[in-house]
Amino acid sequence: MSGVLDPRTRLAVLEAITDGGLRELELDDLFAVLLPRVRQLFEVDTASVLLADTGGRQLVARAASGLEAEVFQGVRIPIGTGFAGRVALLREPVRIDQVDESTVVNPLLWTRGLRVMLGVPMVAQGDLTGVLHVGSAAARQFTDEEVVLLQLVADRLAIAAHAQRSRVERTAAALLQDSLLPGVLPATAEWDMAARYVPGAHSRVGGDWYDVFELPDGRLGLVIGDVAGNGLPAAIVMGRLRSALRAYALEFADPAEVLGRLDRKTGHFEGYTMATIGYGVVDTAAHRLELALAGHLPPVLAVPGRPSALLDVPVGPPVGFGLAVTGRKSVGVDLPPGALVTFYTDGLVERRGVDLDTTVEQLRAVTLAEPPEAACVRIMAEMVGDRPAADDIALLAVRRVPGAAGVRP
Structure with a gap:
């Protein structure tokens, strides 16, 4: 033919x-x-x-x-x-x-x-x-x-x-991400918390996440993270990092050690990915937060009677790309009654054509020592308002409840 x-x-x-x-x-x-x-x-x-x-x-x-x-x-x-x-x-x-x-x-x-x-x-x-x-x-x-x-x-x-x-x-991706975000935050009589997650207007889903979990001896694990990219690939990596971090958190008390182990695992098995992560552990008995950052923006601390401030924590390299970073550092911060710690991803503060320092300062100024739900409402109204989010936003606010132990105000 x-x-x-x-x-x-x-x-x-x-x-x-x-x-x-x-x-x-x-x-x-x-x-x-x-x-x-x-x-x-x-x-x-x-x-x-x-x-x-x-x-x-x-x-x-x-x-x-x-x-x-x-x-x-x-x-x-x-x-x-x-x-x-x-x-x-x-x-x-x-x-x-x-x-x-x-x-x-x-x-x-x-x-x-x-x-x-x-x-x-x-x-x-x-x-x-x-x-x-x-x-x-x-x-x-x-x-x-x-x-x-x-x-x-x-x-x-x-x-x-x-x-x-x-x-x-x-x-x-939407189903995966929704299943991995905490359905109910483990608030107690002395610790209260609230959170927000908003997908980017264009991607509709990505790799931003927050997590809260209870650890042995009454400690609380707090996580904020942002995987590079969007869509299903980013959501899959996010799920893997979330699960691995939880596993390491049960084995190691130091947040820096947990991020170091996570970095090694990610670099070996998923060297083509990158994520910024903040991981903190609240000692609920000592009222103290131990925190380590892997390329992530520092949280805001609001204490009654003081100006809000960014936590002074060393920002190590992000997790991934086979960096296998050593020498990560944790920093301890006392949390007096009424203190509020706010974790966030860069989608909350990054704006096209606006200097990052300017928007981070705007976030610092609007963050007050108030109940976490009220803080989230105030922050989202000021930082997002009626504009669709260009990038994913994850926000987690945790407060030591003021007043007598075991009694909510």
């Missing part, structure tokens, strides 16, 4: 990918409709779609016509390896006229009897979503026109795949 498309076939391909009814289909249904059409119109024996995984390192067989075993067996191809991996790496069409172990990774392709193959990348909004490839058991040559038309099909599928992944990731 020559592989030359006549005008009627060319028109049929264009009609297939512009069919208005396809817009209503879920992704798997779209594949189920279009791939058989591709086989028929291009007169090939197989048509397959492999989607890039969330890490962008592998292609995973998602749909096929004529080579369904590829999907049933969960075929995975490292990007850059073999035929489909090469298409993904180069992000350009690839034609091969020899299908064996020297050109493809998946043995299903040559055992199927394929002799020639054409693969094109699926790219949407600059992101690689996958690879579409077709194969024929007959000797033939794929023409430049066929390459262009198959690329049009791939572009149509890429848009649908990208849209679905975006929807799924936003939903999954």
